[in-house]
Amino acid sequence: MSSPKTIRWGILATGAIAVTFTKDLLVDPKTRGVAHVKHAVVAAASSSSKSRAEQFLKDCGCPADAQAYGSYDELVKDPNIDIVYVATPHSHHYQNAMLCLEAGKNVLCEKAFTVNAAQAKALADKAKEKDLFLMEAVWTRYFPLSIYVRDVITSGRIGPVARVLADNSMASNPEATWSDGKHRMVNPDLAGGALLDLGIYSLTWVFQTLYHTQPENARKPPAVLAVMKSYDATKAADETTTIVLSFPRSAEAGGDAHAVATTSLRVATAPGGNGDTPGIRIQGPKGEIQVFPPAFRPTRTKLILSDGTIEDKSWLQPGPGKGSGWYNGFAGGKNSEGEGHGMFWEADEAATALVEGRKEGKYEGLAESILIMEVMDEVRKQGGLHYPEKIETTQFPVQL
Numbered sequence: 001m002s003s004p005k006t007i008r009w010g011i012l013a014t015g016a017i018a019v020t021f022t023k024d025l026l027v028d029p030k031t032r033g034v035a036h037v038k039h040a041v042v043a044a045a046s047s048s049s050k051s052r053a054e055q056f057l058k059d060c061g062c063p064a065d066a067q068a069y070g071s072y073d074e075l076v077k078d079p080n081i082d083i084v085y086v087a088t089p090h091s092h093h094y095q096n097a098m099l100c101l102e103a104g105k106n107v108l109c110e111k112a113f114t115v116n117a118a119q120a121k122a123l124a125d126k127a128k129e130k131d132l133f134l135m136e137a138v139w140t141r142y143f144p145l146s147i148y149v150r151d152v153i154t155s156g157r158i159g160p161v162a163r164v165l166a167d168n169s170m171a172s173n174p175e176a177t178w179s180d181g182k183h184r185m186v187n188p189d190l191a192g193g194a195l196l197d198l199g200i201y202s203l204t205w206v207f208q209t210l211y212h213t214q215p216e217n218a219r220k221p222p223a224v225l226a227v228m229k230s231y232d233a234t235k236a237a238d239e240t241t242t243i244v245l246s247f248p249r250s251a252e253a254g255g256d257a258h259a260v261a262t263t264s265l266r267v268a269t270a271p272g273g274n275g276d277t278p279g280i281r282i283q284g285p286k287g288e289i290q291v292f293p294p295a296f297r298p299t300r301t302k303l304i305l306s307d308g309t310i311e312d313k314s315w316l317q318p319g320p321g322k323g324s325g326w327y328n329g330f331a332g333g334k335n336s337e338g339e340g341h342g343m344f345w346e347a348d349e350a351a352t353a354l355v356e357g358r359k360e361g362k363y364e365g366l367a368e369s370i371l372i373m374e375v376m377d378e379v380r381k382q383g384g385l386h387y388p389e390k391i392e393t394t395q396f397p398v399q400l
């Protein structure tokens with residue numbers, strides 16, 4: 001067998017998810033049965049200071065020779081980097097990813113990909129022009145759990161999917177948790193609110209089950225009906241959003257399919273713990289697949305068929321051994337002992353694409369990311385949610 005190809009990563013920003021992702025990059029891929037690629041963290045940049053980038057590299061346990069930069073401009077000029085992971089707030093993704101692409105760097109960019117579809121399209125066009133890899137970091141799509149769910153659907157075990165109910169909500173007590181309104185979850189200047197941060201996962205489940213499982217030539221954009229409630233403290237970022245979608249389908253494929261995607265910062269998918277309440281239900285005439293919360297990092301599925309079959313599966317993330325006790329950068333629970341976080345699956349896919357010369361992610365290409373942004377644009381239009389022009393613009397560069 002040939003030796004694994006090493007992909008060299010640069011980390012753009014040093015916040016909570018950058019820490020989680022970088023620690024996952026450092027897990028030996030063999031612990032999850034991956035032998036064809038390896039990851040090296042060769043640099044990180046902080047817009048705040050070089051010393052912050054140095055501290056980040058140290059805290060994550062990166063090799064001592066990894067380079068620290070005090071600006072993103074310096075990072076993208078580093079010739080030793082194969083791909084940059086963009087981990088800034090949504091508001092900044094467009095400017096930061098464009099900076100990378102203009103500098104000739106491949107990009108894995110955190111979700112939500114951009115603030116709107118026009119920005120997503122502009123990034124896709126730039127990646128194409130420069131012949132670079134570009135992928136939205138919707139990590140959940142790359143989990144073995146998600147692959148299993150899509151396989152159950154395409155194998156026809158529940159029949160043609162007729163309806164999907166998908167929720168990703170957290171009772172965050174926002175007035176107390178983010179009382180000054182500056183946090184990215186509620187700050188309109190950072191494209192805050194439930195939809196772009198959490199609702200993207202509800203839509204991810206809808207799209208990966210109702211859209212991505214269709215043959216490419218049969219995939220059609222859905223009709224969308226939405227309501228939004230704004231968060232009182234800002235009157236701008238959304239607190240609760242509810243979306244009804246109808247996917248056109250041929251009669252042979254089961255006819256039109258419906259979905260309800262919900263998200264909230266006020267109520268929880270499963271109050272009192274992730275227990276026995278499925279956050280996602282994928283329903284067909286022969287049964288349903290349930291996925292248990294949190295929607296972004298589920299570890300349990302239940303297939304219930306009308307013939308009495310029940311397949312209850314646990315999907316703990318593999319990891320480096322007992323008691324790693326890693327920091328989990330967000331609400332929703334701690335990793336179990338010895339587990340990795342699960343962000344390495346998307347990193348493996350990005351690395352594999354680079355090795356194979358592919359320019360897009362396998363389980364969510366750019367056209368699908370753009371379509372989901374178009375759906376979110378429509379939801380915001382119907383719900384009356386507008387972000388400041390400086391973060392909606394496709395102009396580049398703009399100082400944010």
Ligand SMILES: NC(=O)C1=CN([C@@H]2O[C@H](COP(=O)(O)OP(=O)(O)OC[C@H]3O[C@@H](n4cnc5c(N)ncnc54)[C@H](OP(=O)(O)O)[C@@H]3O)[C@@H](O)[C@H]2O)C=CC1
Pocket residue numbers: 012013014015016017018045046047048049052087088089090092110111112137139184190197296329330
């Ligand atoms: N996939 C997942 O599970 C998760 C994804 N995310 C996504 O990752 C992104 C970042 O989230 P998270 O890490 O929680 O956010 P943080 O606020 O913890 O970190 C964001 C980082 O971006 C940089 N930054 C640059 N400009 C700004 C600015 N004006 N305001 C705030 N930060 C700025 C800062 O790094 P520096 O100073 O070093 O430049 C900051 O530390 C978001 O898009 C979010 O949706 C978040 C959580 C989980």
Ligand SMILES: O=C1OC[C@@H](O)[C@H](O)[C@H]1O
Pocket residue numbers: 197198296330331332
């Ligand atoms: O992507 C995410 O998943 C987990 C949430 O806690 C976080 O807010 C969000 O950005």
